[in-house]
Amino acid sequence: MQRICITIFNPYIVRNQKISKMDNIKQIIKPIGFFLLLGFLSCKNEDTRKDYVLNQKQMQDSLFPKIIMRSDTNTEGMVWINGGEYLMGGDNEQADRDEYPKHAVRVNGFWIDATEVTNAQFQKFVEATGYVTIAERVPTWEEMKKLLPPNTPKPPDSAFVAGSLVFQKTKNAVNLNDYGQWWAFVKGANWRHPRGEGSDIKGKENIPVVHISWQDAMAYCKWTGKRLPTEAEWEYAGRGGQHGKIYPWGDEKVDEGKSKTNSWQGKFPYLNTKTDGFEGIAPVKSFAPNGYGLYDMAGNVWEWCFDWYHTDYYATFQNKIADNPQGPLSSFDPDEPYTPKKVVRGGSFLCNDGYCSGYRVARRMKSSMDTGLDHTGFRCVKN
Numbered sequence: 001m002q003r004i005c006i007t008i009f010n011p012y013i014v015r016n017q018k019i020s021k022m023d024n025i026k027q028i029i030k031p032i033g034f035f036l037l038l039g040f041l042s043c044k045n046e047d048t049r050k051d052y053v054l055n056q057k058q059m060q061d062s063l064f065p066k067i068i069m070r071s072d073t074n075t076e077g078m079v080w081i082n083g084g085e086y087l088m089g090g091d092n093e094q095a096d097r098d099e100y101p102k103h104a105v106r107v108n109g110f111w112i113d114a115t116e117v118t119n120a121q122f123q124k125f126v127e128a129t130g131y132v133t134i135a136e137r138v139p140t141w142e143e144m145k146k147l148l149p150p151n152t153p154k155p156p157d158s159a160f161v162a163g164s165l166v167f168q169k170t171k172n173a174v175n176l177n178d179y180g181q182w183w184a185f186v187k188g189a190n191w192r193h194p195r196g197e198g199s200d201i202k203g204k205e206n207i208p209v210v211h212i213s214w215q216d217a218m219a220y221c222k223w224t225g226k227r228l229p230t231e232a233e234w235e236y237a238g239r240g241g242q243h244g245k246i247y248p249w250g251d252e253k254v255d256e257g258k259s260k261t262n263s264w265q266g267k268f269p270y271l272n273t274k275t276d277g278f279e280g281i282a283p284v285k286s287f288a289p290n291g292y293g294l295y296d297m298a299g300n301v302w303e304w305c306f307d308w309y310h311t312d313y314y315a316t317f318q319n320k321i322a323d324n325p326q327g328p329l330s331s332f333d334p335d336e337p338y339t340p341k342k343v344v345r346g347g348s349f350l351c352n353d354g355y356c357s358g359y360r361v362a363r364r365m366k367s368s369m370d371t372g373l374d375h376t377g378f379r380c381v382k383n
């Protein structure tokens with residue numbers, strides 16, 4: 001079942017400063033109407049949680065029965081990562097509570113894409129399968145009312161709009177708790193039109209595809225005979241063979257020395273000095289790879305992982321080695337307890353040290369599986 005709960009992505013919750021969830025939602029999804037938001041809040045995806053017991057291949061077949069794996073799938077553009085053990089979790093004072101306890105993890109060997117999936121690659125998938133991303137779909141009332149309390153009246157037709165959330169630089173400094181000030185729901189925004197109607201991806205073939213939901217990423221993975229990385233695989237790959245380092249490149253601070261990633265320099269979200277050369281998304285391979293030959297494991301765009309997000313997941317591994325962990329059985333985010341979320345990793349072109357420090361290799365972030373934004377993409381892995 002496809003879901004239409006375009007729930008809130010909050011990449012920048014500032015620790016110890018809570019804000020009203022309803023206030024956020026009202027600001028971000030203005031065009032949809034307040035009573036539809038009740039549906040977003042009650043969208044618990046219970047049937048999807050049951051799907052968890054299936055392996056990822058079975059889940060792909062269940063979600064996308066009409067997508068046939070391409071016949072020429074291979075490991076071109078991928079890097080083999082030998083299995084091994086490492087310590088997963090926070091490495092410095094910026095680490096959030098959900099990055100602890102730091103714990104031992106063993107992962108099996110796997111192939112991983114050297115780069116984030118590009119517009120050109122995603123276009124081939126769409127041309128071959130006719131797949132339509134969630135951001136391109138107009139929600140229907142039949143779908144919507146399954147998520148609403150009984151007898152909720154049908155909203156006006158104008159409330160049913162296809163679109164996605166787009167970053168808008170603010171004019172001045174703003175309250176960093178209020179991310180509704182720099183995220184706007186834009187009609188017509190999707191992977192083909194990243195900034196909405198009038199924008200396109202011509203000349204941007206080598207840029208990571210964005211406005212991709214977790215479900216869209218899973219569909220692409222099925223077509224390529226691949227899968228999404230687990231969170232443990234992602235962090236293991238991101239560390240590039242180093243132990244206990246803060247970033248994929250080591251411990252040098254993000255804005256010291258040579259540019260190492262596409263992030264935000266200056267004052268977020270109103271002043272971007274672009275000393276790394278990019279205000280928005282950069283083409284893949286614009287910065288040096290990590291020790292495993294993987295590009296943009298920090299910055300550029302957030303990357304979906306397979307796992308549910310649970311704030312206390314790491315605590316379940318205290319004093320034992322996590323053996324190829326596949327994520328928790330259910331999701332829990334205390335910031336939005338009614339919204340099941342999947343893990344995203346790696347940070348984006350919007351990250352800086354004054355805010356989310358998403359380029360730290362242990363940084364965990366989360367998003368509703370239906371949400372696409374103009375800084376969220378993915379890469380695939382393969383056994």
Ligand SMILES: [Ca+2]
Pocket residue numbers: 262263264265274276277278279280349
């Ligand atoms: Ca930048």
